[in-house]
Amino acid sequence: MNFSAASRRRPLDLRSMLPVISLFAVLVPMAIVQPNTVSYFGGVMLLNLGIPIVFATLAQLSVITANELDLSIGSFVSLVACIGGTLLQSSPWLGWGALAGCVLVYALVGALIEYRRISSVVVTLGLSFVWNGIAVLLLPAPGGQAPEWLASLMSFHMPVVPAPLVWTAAIALCTHLFFMRSALGVSLRGVGGNAGAMHRFGWSIIRSKAVLFGCAGLFGVCSGLTLLGLTTSADANIALRYTLLSVAGVILGGGEFTGGRVSPVGAVLGAITLTLASSFLSFLQVAPEWQIGLQGAILIAVLSLRLVFRLKERRQ
Amino acid sequence: MNQMESVASGESRAGFAVSESVPLIALTRIDVTFGVVRALKQADFAFRTGECVAIAGHNGAGKSTLMSVLSGARRATAGWVEAGDKRFERGYDADTARALGVRCVFQELSLCPNLTIEENMRAVHPQLKGFGWRKRARAIIETQLDAIFPGHRLSGKDLVGALSLSQQQMVEIARCFARVDTPVKLVILDEPTSSLDKYTAEQLLTFVRKSAAEGITTVLITHMLNEMLRCADRVMVMRDGGVIATLPVEGLTKDAIIRAMGQFIEGDVTLRERAAPGATAQDAYRWTVGPRQQTTIDAPRGSIVGFAGLAGQGQTDVLNAIYASARGRHSRDRVAYVAGDRRSDGIFPDWTIAQNFDIRSLYDRTRGSWLKAASLRELFDTWARRLDIRGAAAGANILSLSGGNQQKVLFGRALASDADLILMDDPMRGVDIGTKLEIYRLLQDEAARGRTFIWYTTENDELFYCDKTYVFRSGRVTRELSASECTEEALLAASFEEPVR
Numbered sequence: 001m002n003f004s005a006a007s008r009r010r011p012l013d014l015r016s017m018l019p020v021i022s023l024f025a026v027l028v029p030m031a032i033v034q035p036n037t038v039s040y041f042g043g044v045m046l047l048n049l050g051i052p053i054v055f056a057t058l059a060q061l062s063v064i065t066a067n068e069l070d071l072s073i074g075s076f077v078s079l080v081a082c083i084g085g086t087l088l089q090s091s092p093w094l095g096w097g098a099l100a101g102c103v104l105v106y107a108l109v110g111a112l113i114e115y116r117r118i119s120s121v122v123v124t125l126g127l128s129f130v131w132n133g134i135a136v137l138l139l140p141a142p143g144g145q146a147p148e149w150l151a152s153l154m155s156f157h158m159p160v161v162p163a164p165l166v167w168t169a170a171i172a173l174c175t176h177l178f179f180m181r182s183a184l185g186v187s188l189r190g191v192g193g194n195a196g197a198m199h200r201f202g203w204s205i206i207r208s209k210a211v212l213f214g215c216a217g218l219f220g221v222c223s224g225l226t227l228l229g230l231t232t233s234a235d236a237n238i239a240l241r242y243t244l245l246s247v248a249g250v251i252l253g254g255g256e257f258t259g260g261r262v263s264p265v266g267a268v269l270g271a272i273t274l275t276l277a278s279s280f281l282s283f284l285q286v287a288p289e290w291q292i293g294l295q296g297a298i299l300i301a302v303l304s305l306r307l308v309f310r311l312k313e314r315r316q
Numbered sequence: 317m318n319q320m321e322s323v324a325s326g327e328s329r330a331g332f333a334v335s336e337s338v339p340l341i342a343l344t345r346i347d348v349t350f351g352v353v354r355a356l357k358q359a360d361f362a363f364r365t366g367e368c369v370a371i372a373g374h375n376g377a378g379k380s381t382l383m384s385v386l387s388g389a390r391r392a393t394a395g396w397v398e399a400g401d402k403r404f405e406r407g408y409d410a411d412t413a414r415a416l417g418v419r420c421v422f423q424e425l426s427l428c429p430n431l432t433i434e435e436n437m438r439a440v441h442p443q444l445k446g447f448g449w450r451k452r453a454r455a456i457i458e459t460q461l462d463a464i465f466p467g468h469r470l471s472g473k474d475l476v477g478a479l480s481l482s483q484q485q486m487v488e489i490a491r492c493f494a495r496v497d498t499p500v501k502l503v504i505l506d507e508p509t510s511s512l513d514k515y516t517a518e519q520l521l522t523f524v525r526k527s528a529a530e531g532i533t534t535v536l537i538t539h540m541l542n543e544m545l546r547c548a549d550r551v552m553v554m555r556d557g558g559v560i561a562t563l564p565v566e567g568l569t570k571d572a573i574i575r576a577m578g579q580f581i582e583g584d585v586t587l588r589e590r591a592a593p594g595a596t597a598q599d600a601y602r603w604t605v606g607p608r609q610q611t612t613i614d615a616p617r618g619s620i621v622g623f624a625g626l627a628g629q630g631q632t633d634v635l636n637a638i639y640a641s642a643r644g645r646h647s648r649d650r651v652a653y654v655a656g657d658r659r660s661d662g663i664f665p666d667w668t669i670a671q672n673f674d675i676r677s678l679y680d681r682t683r684g685s686w687l688k689a690a691s692l693r694e695l696f697d698t699w700a701r702r703l704d705i706r707g708a709a710a711g712a713n714i715l716s717l718s719g720g721n722q723q724k725v726l727f728g729r730a731l732a733s734d735a736d737l738i739l740m741d742d743p744m745r746g747v748d749i750g751t752k753l754e755i756y757r758l759l760q761d762e763a764a765r766g767r768t769f770i771w772y773t774t775e776n777d778e779l780f781y782c783d784k785t786y787v788f789r790s791g792r793v794t795r796e797l798s799a800s801e802c803t804e805e806a807l808l809a810a811s812f813e814e815p816v817r
Contacts, residue, residue, distance in 0.1 A: 183445035186435045193428030200389045200426060201440050202410030259477075260430040 015309050019253045019269040022302045030280045047164035050275035055223030056242040057249035057271040062215040065192045068120035072128035074243035079135040080224020085144025085234030103217035110213025114206045135236035142235040146228045154229030175264035192260020340365045346395035355381040357557040366531040370544035373554035374748035383504045387420035388413030417501030419492040429477030441496040460494040464523045481511045482627040502533040510745040513627035521547045541570040605637035622782030623772035625811045630791030631772040635739050652735035656742035662726045670710040676733045699728035719746040740771045
């Protein structure tokens with residue numbers, strides 16, 4: 001009757017491997033079609049584009065951890081880029097103050113959603129128009145100028161290893177440590193898993209959701225600034241597609257909409273996969289109007305694969 | 317097995333010097349109201365150090381509400397709680413309860429399924445933080461699991477969502493008894509054995525007696541009267557939101573407890589003679605299910621077939637497989653299912669009581685294209701009366717009912733349907749003894765009318781109502797017992813038999 005826990009072999013978890021598998025499923029054919037992909041400069045070019053998407057995906061991941069959904073992240077990232085291109089350049093103090101204010105608003109919205117028990121979909125959808133409106137006020141026409149340091153940060157070169165690869169790995173590691181390993185991260189995920197029980201044990205659900213939305217705001221700011229550093233000029237509609245990309249990235253990375261089941265490393269891989277997938281379609285000279293549809297098809301294929309794995313697990 | 321039982325019953329009750337004078341925690345004139353419903357009326361009780369108090373009472377008597385005040389999950393509307401020399405008006409909050417050493421295993425499990433066992437420790441103990449908290453949490457919970465359930469086969473790194481219901485219950489119980497910094501003084505166990513099998517339930521009761529001897533007070537809420545008599549020092553009886561009697565366990569009988577609860581049974585429930593279940597092949601259901609189609613289940617029409625064995629040995633899987641084949645495209649069987657894990661499989665938590673009841677009627681063959689509100693309402697009222705569903709109106713949310721009453725709604729849903737075949741997955745969890753007896757009677761009447769029941773239960777007493785019993789082990793049937801062979805010993809022996817491969 002006595003089995004020691006250590007002697008049990010854990011079966012290889014196919015589902016947690018899925019983000020890695022899907023990344024390679026895109027990367028390998030891409031390297032065959034365009035061998036330059038795996039070179040130093042190829043890596044820099046492709047992964048650089050992915051960094052803002054990675055941050056946006058992590059913002060979405062923070063919100064999904066709280067069993068909510070953020071439909072405003074795309075317009076929020078655009079707003080941050082606009083603030084960075086205008087205020088941050090002309091009067092840095094005001095710029096940083098505005099960005100800090102945005103994060104605060106995000107946290108307050110999280111608290112409000114829990115306090116009034118409103119659907120986050122409705123709130124963030126409304127909020128997306130607010131963000132978009134402010135961005136248009138700040139920058140009516142595309143333009144603005146990225147601060148010097150930001151542009152040089154994004155074009156920083158490292159010997160041997162492409163710098164964006166190092167950034168992405170560092171981001172994945174830090175968020176993994178925070179969400180999955182740290183004591184605070186565990187209690188935040190606990191709120192996503194069983195909010196009622198956490199409340200009974202004396203945790204404040206409002207505070208937890210505020211923290212998670214605050215994290216989302218922080219990641220959103222990072223996303224907007226890195227995007228600005230890449231493009232060097234801003235536009236009020238520059239990142240609208242990030243909303244759906246970020247949701248897709250989280251789900252592709254093994255996260256689920258409810259129950260606080262998320263994986264930061266998976267989400268980072270998912271975001272990169274999506275970035276590469278769109279470049280891959282360009283390499284294949286697929287017309288841009290077909291690309292979005294094909295991206296959707298890739299997503300559906302991966303999600304069905306996940307379902308197959310889950311059924312297999314259940315049968316065992 | 318016998319050795320295990322003798323350890324439990326032979327445990328000395330007077331192991332710890334129970335101080336009669338100063339109570340550990342005293343509840344005085346506690347009132348709790350939800351809107352217009354008075355869940356608790358002037359409830360008084362004093363818990364002493366190192367005793368085991370069992371709480372008896374039918375569903376909705378206020379047991380769970382009283383415990384939520386004691387555990388700090390809910391503030392009382394009036395009254396106070398005294399602990400040591402401190403007095404808390406209208407009770408205290410969860411942090412104070414934790415500091416006082418009060419812990420609670422709730423009926424609805426309060427584990428986070430997306431976290432591992434060790435991470436779940438942190439939900440209850442926020443003081444587990446800083447460098448190496450994981451290691452400490454794992455050491456504490458694994459030690460505690462070893463102490464209560466030797467041979468549990470769980471590791472701190474296991475994801476809770478991947479565990480079976482009974483394993484989750486074990487984790488929940490162990491987490492409750494685990495000591496991080498403040499000593500544990502009082503542990504509330506709300507229906508702790510409801511999803512445990514007999515073997516693990518036995519381990520738990522043994523541990524409760526042992527920890528009472530070490531000075532830990534245990535409050536045991538259960539509908540199993542023999543567990544109360546085995547384990548408790550005193551039995552608190554609740555009815556209609558008040559504590560109406562406190563009975564010392566010496567010389568106490570089951571009948572005395574039932575009488576005090578206000579439920580009278582006219583004699584014993586006798587097994588009624590039924591028309592002999594159809595013996596010919598076309599009158600019987602037959603399924604071949606399980607891993608590699610190796611399990612064959614035969615159920616003559618109009619019979620009650622029991623599934624027994626330790627909890628989580630594949631009984632539910634077989635039930636699900638039977639359900640799937642009965643609902644299959646070419647099947648002409650009409651089937652209904654009573655779920656055991658009502659939280660995840662049974663109820664629609666956002667719906668009203670009546671909606672939860674009505675949903676099965678969508679499958680009724682006689683139903684037209686439109687639902688008939690009036691007849692549904694009438695059907696609900698009939699069954700609500702028959703099963704004595706009380707505590708909230710038909711239009712109230714299902715969660716406003718107590719756990720046992722929710723289960724009654726699920727029962728009503730299946731029995732009121734047009735199904736010939738009713739599958740039950742340990743359906744009696746949290747149902748009080750009076751209702752249980754009523755349901756046993758209903759089952760026999762319905763079986764006599766030709767309905768067939770497949771009944772998985774973890775309570776061996778219930779198998780005596782079955783015409784035959786399949787005993788499961790590791791996903792296979794190890795024994796098939798007829799009604800006359802179905803004794804406690806035979807069941808236990810078969811439960812531990814390894815299936816022949």
